[in-house]
Amino acid sequence: xxxxxxxxxxxxxxxxxxxxxxxxxxxxxxxxxxxxxxxxxxxxxxxxxxxxxxxxxxxxxxxxxxxxxxxxxxxxxxxxxxxxxxxxxxxxxxxxxxxxxxxxxxxxxxxxxxxxxxxxxxxxxxxxxxxxxxxxxxxxxxxxxxxxxxxxxxxxxxxxxxxxxxxxxxxxxxxxxxxxxxxxxxxxxxxxxxxxxxxxxxxxxxxxxxxxxxxxxxxxxxxxxxxxxxxxxxxxxxxxxxxxxxxxxxxxxxxxxxxxxxxxxxxxxxxxxxxxxxxxxxxxxxxxxxxxxxxxxxxxxxxxxxx
Numbered sequence: 001x002x003x004x005x006x007x008x009x010x011x012x013x014x015x016x017x018x019x020x021x022x023x024x025x026x027x028x029x030x031x032x033x034x035x036x037x038x039x040x041x042x043x044x045x046x047x048x049x050x051x052x053x054x055x056x057x058x059x060x061x062x063x064x065x066x067x068x069x070x071x072x073x074x075x076x077x078x079x080x081x082x083x084x085x086x087x088x089x090x091x092x093x094x095x096x097x098x099x100x101x102x103x104x105x106x107x108x109x110x111x112x113x114x115x116x117x118x119x120x121x122x123x124x125x126x127x128x129x130x131x132x133x134x135x136x137x138x139x140x141x142x143x144x145x146x147x148x149x150x151x152x153x154x155x156x157x158x159x160x161x162x163x164x165x166x167x168x169x170x171x172x173x174x175x176x177x178x179x180x181x182x183x184x185x186x187x188x189x190x191x192x193x194x195x196x197x198x199x200x201x202x203x204x205x206x207x208x209x210x211x212x213x214x215x216x217x218x219x220x221x222x223x224x225x226x227x228x229x230x231x232x233x234x235x236x237x238x239x240x241x242x243x244x245x246x247x248x249x250x251x252x253x254x255x256x257x258x259x260x261x262x263x264x265x266x267x268x269x270x271x272x273x274x275x276x277x278x279x280x281x282x283x284x285x286x287x288x289x290x291x292x293x294x295x296x297x298x299x300x301x302x303x304x305x306x307x
Contacts, residue, residue, distance in 0.1 A: 013041030013042045014042055014184050015045045016184050017047070017182045018034075018046070018048070019053075019272060020048070020056060021172040021187070021190045021263065022050040023051070023052060023167075023256075023278070024252070024286060025284065025288045027055065028290075028294035029278045029282070029297050029298030030057070031065065031069055032296060032301075032302060033299075034060055035298075036299050036306070037302065044060070044117065045117050047061055048120040048174070048177050049119075049120070049173065055143050058121065058139050058143050062108070063116075068106065068107065069295070072288065072291045073295075090154045100144050109138065110139040111138060112134075112136050112137060119139075120173070121133075122134075122173045122176065123163040124163065124164050126162040126163075127161055127162050132161065132166075141156075145158065148163060148164040150165065150168070151251060170262070174271075178270060187275045187276070188276045190280070191256055191260045191263055192278050192279045195279040202293035204293065205293035252284070256280055274305060276301050276302055277301070278297065
């Protein structure tokens with residue numbers, strides 16, 4: 001069942017609140033999770049998302065998951081380079097405005113209040129040092145705040161608040177779903193234990209233009225390298241010491257260590273009825289060109305969890 005057709009044929013299964021975690025490109029597995037739940041008749045009545053979880057959850061709530069899926073699985077047909085609005089001295093490498101504009105054009109301008117289900121995007125306010133639950137206003141403003149990964153995207157200044165990625169304080173946002181009146185709470189943790197062979201499984205899934213996609217991804221990295229010199233070369237994972245010691249890889253791994261610990265504590269305080277765990281070594285944080293494989297992985301993990 002597609003996300004856009006589900007509204008005309010209401011499912012009769014249990015109602016669900018989804019907590020969609022943060023984790024960069026691994027968040028594309030959220031799409032596979034949602035697909036399986038809909039196919040099995042679950043009714044998704046509420047979504048709380050952090051970072052990529054906020055993005056995928058918001059697109060689904062807007063009824064455009066199929067449109068986004070087609071777009072993200074065909075990145076070689078888009079002008080990704082034109083979306084890289086480089087920012088210097090503003091708290092992040094990218095402003096992120098062009099990416100949000102592209103998503104608005106793809107999905108349309110949507111207000112959270114007009115969505116057919118409860119939706120919450122989780123961000124972090126650097127000024128008050130508290131998490132922020134955004135449940136009103138323009139959808140893509142909320143998403144932009146939630147995905148503002150420190151050092152990568154510039155923070156969002158809003159009403160005296162400096163908002164960045166919600167993963168700093170709540171990478172697996174079960175707590176915003178506690179007031180939902182639903183049968184089940186299902187959480188999708190993108191920082192699951194590493195598994196042998198999972199990255200190879202993801203890599204084996206190719207689109208029809210798989211080789212073009214890989215070369216296009218390499219071209220994007222080359223553009224970043226040329227534009228930003230040695231710093232960007234490290235950010236793209238081209239360190240002389242190897243990928244594991246590049247600047248961005250170190251930042252990502254440090255961020256993930258923090259998120260794993262916080263998610264574990266949050267789940268102990270606010271347990272979900274079902275937790276679907278995506279191995280943290282399924283891909284690197286910016287491997288968005290592996291969308292097809294990550295979506296399939298999300299499907300497989302959800303089917304296993306429901307069994």
